[in-house]
Amino acid sequence: MLNELVSGHTHDHIDWADRLALLRAADTLDAPAQASIAERLVAKLPPHPTVIDLGCGAGGMSTHFAQALATRDGGTVILVDATPELLHEAERAVRSAAEHAVRSAVDGAVGPAAGGAVRSAVDGAVGPAAGRAVRSAAERVVGPAREHAIHPAVDGVVRPEAERAVRTPADGGRQAEADSVQTVEVRAVVADLADAGLPGLLPAADLVWASRVVHHLPDQQAAIGTLSAVARDGGVVALAEGGLNFSCLPWDLGVGRPGLEDRLQAAQAEWFVGMREGIDGAVPMPYGWPIALERAGLADVSSFSALVDHPAPGPDGLTDYVHHHLSRLADHGADFLTADDRATLATLLDPDGEHSLAKRRDLYLLGVRTVHHGRRT
Ligand SMILES: C[S@@+](CC[C@H](N)C(=O)[O-])C[C@H]1O[C@@H](n2cnc3c(N)ncnc32)[C@H](O)[C@@H]1O
Numbered sequence: 001m002l003n004e005l006v007s008g009h010t011h012d013h014i015d016w017a018d019r020l021a022l023l024r025a026a027d028t029l030d031a032p033a034q035a036s037i038a039e040r041l042v043a044k045l046p047p048h049p050t051v052i053d054l055g056c057g058a059g060g061m062s063t064h065f066a067q068a069l070a071t072r073d074g075g076t077v078i079l080v081d082a083t084p085e086l087l088h089e090a091e092r093a094v095r096s097a098a099e100h101a102v103r104s105a106v107d108g109a110v111g112p113a114a115g116g117a118v119r120s121a122v123d124g125a126v127g128p129a130a131g132r133a134v135r136s137a138a139e140r141v142v143g144p145a146r147e148h149a150i151h152p153a154v155d156g157v158v159r160p161e162a163e164r165a166v167r168t169p170a171d172g173g174r175q176a177e178a179d180s181v182q183t184v185e186v187r188a189v190v191a192d193l194a195d196a197g198l199p200g201l202l203p204a205a206d207l208v209w210a211s212r213v214v215h216h217l218p219d220q221q222a223a224i225g226t227l228s229a230v231a232r233d234g235g236v237v238a239l240a241e242g243g244l245n246f247s248c249l250p251w252d253l254g255v256g257r258p259g260l261e262d263r264l265q266a267a268q269a270e271w272f273v274g275m276r277e278g279i280d281g282a283v284p285m286p287y288g289w290p291i292a293l294e295r296a297g298l299a300d301v302s303s304f305s306a307l308v309d310h311p312a313p314g315p316d317g318l319t320d321y322v323h324h325h326l327s328r329l330a331d332h333g334a335d336f337l338t339a340d341d342r343a344t345l346a347t348l349l350d351p352d353g354e355h356s357l358a359k360r361r362d363l364y365l366l367g368v369r370t371v372h373h374g375r376r377t
Contacts, residue, residue, distance in 0.1 A: 011279045012216040017085035025321035027060025033306035038064035049075045049206035055213025056081050059090025063097035066184050070101035074182030080189045091188040098184040204232035211240035219283040224296045231376040238373035241289050246367030248322045255355040256344025267333030289372040298374025310365040322363050
C-alpha cells in the first residue's frame, strides 16, 4: 500500500509530478534507444506476454513495449507508479501509441474497432473513456478499493472481451482480418514499489521493467527481490540503472568559466549522495547492479547498453530538453556550485538573455543507458 506516500511524496522527497515536462522531453529524445531496448527484451518473451513497467514516469518506454507487442501477437502492458499525475500521462501516451500501432498492424482492416482492441486498465472502458479510467486508478490509491483496480488484471488478458472488440457482426467478410488483430491491453496501477506486498497486487509478468526508479527506494536490494517476485517463473527482470551521464553543452560557452558541465555533473553526484542519505530507512547497497540481481536469485544475469546520440544541432525538442535538464541540475546543484556557475546557469536559462540556450545551435545530447537483466527460475 502507499503508506506515507499518500501525501504525494515518494521516499526520496522529490515532487515527481513537477518533473512531467522533463520526463516527457527525455522520452522524446530517448525514443530510438528505448525502442531498440524494448524490441530486444520483447523478442525474448512468449506469446501474449504481460509486461509491467514499474516506476513508469511519463510512460515513454511502455509506448515502445506496446508497439513491440502490437507488431507481434499482442499482450498486456501494466503501468505502475506512485505519482498519479505521471501515471495519468503515461496511460494516455501508451494507449495512444498502442492504438496507433494496432491500427498500423491491421492496416486499417477493422477501422474503429482497432481502438477497441486497446483496452482500459481499470474498468474495461475503451477509447475516450481513457481519462475516466486513469482517474479511477488515481482515486483508488489506498485501501481495499485498490484491489479492484488490480484484480481485473489478474483475470488476465481478457481474451474473450478483446476478441469481441474486433469480432463485431459489422465486420462480416472481414472476419479473417479481424481474427488476426492483435490486442494490446494497457492498465495503470498506483503503487509503492517499496511495498513488499507488491507481487500480491499484480499479475505474474513475463517482463518486469524498472527504469531509473530502484535507486529512489530505501532498500534497493529488498526492492529488487520484490520486483523479481512480480515476474513469473522464467520471466525476465530488467533494470535500467547506471550507464553514462548525459552531456549536452560545449566546453566553452562564451559566458562564465569553461567546463561548466563537468562541474554540474560533480554537483549532481553530491546531490545524489544527499538524496540517498535523506531517504528514511535507506540501506546501503555496496555492490553493482548485476550482483544485486544475482543476490535476488535471478539467473543468466547480464547487462547491455544503448547509446543516446543526437549530434548538434539535434532534433526538435533538444533545446527544450536541455532547458529542463539544466534547470534540474541548477536546482540540485544549488548548494554545491559556486555563485559564478549559478549565475552562468541563470543566464543560459533566461529565454530573453543574450546567452539564452534558445539562441544556440551547438547543443547536443550524448549519453548511455545501461540495462541489467536476469531470469527468474
Ligand atoms: C526518474 S523517474 C523514471 C521514469 C521512467 N521509468 C524513466 O526511466 O524515464 C522515477 C519514477 O519513479 C516513480 N517513483 C519514485 N518512487 C516511487 C515509489 N516508491 N513507488 C513507485 N514509483 C516511484 C516516480 O513517480 C517517477 O515516475
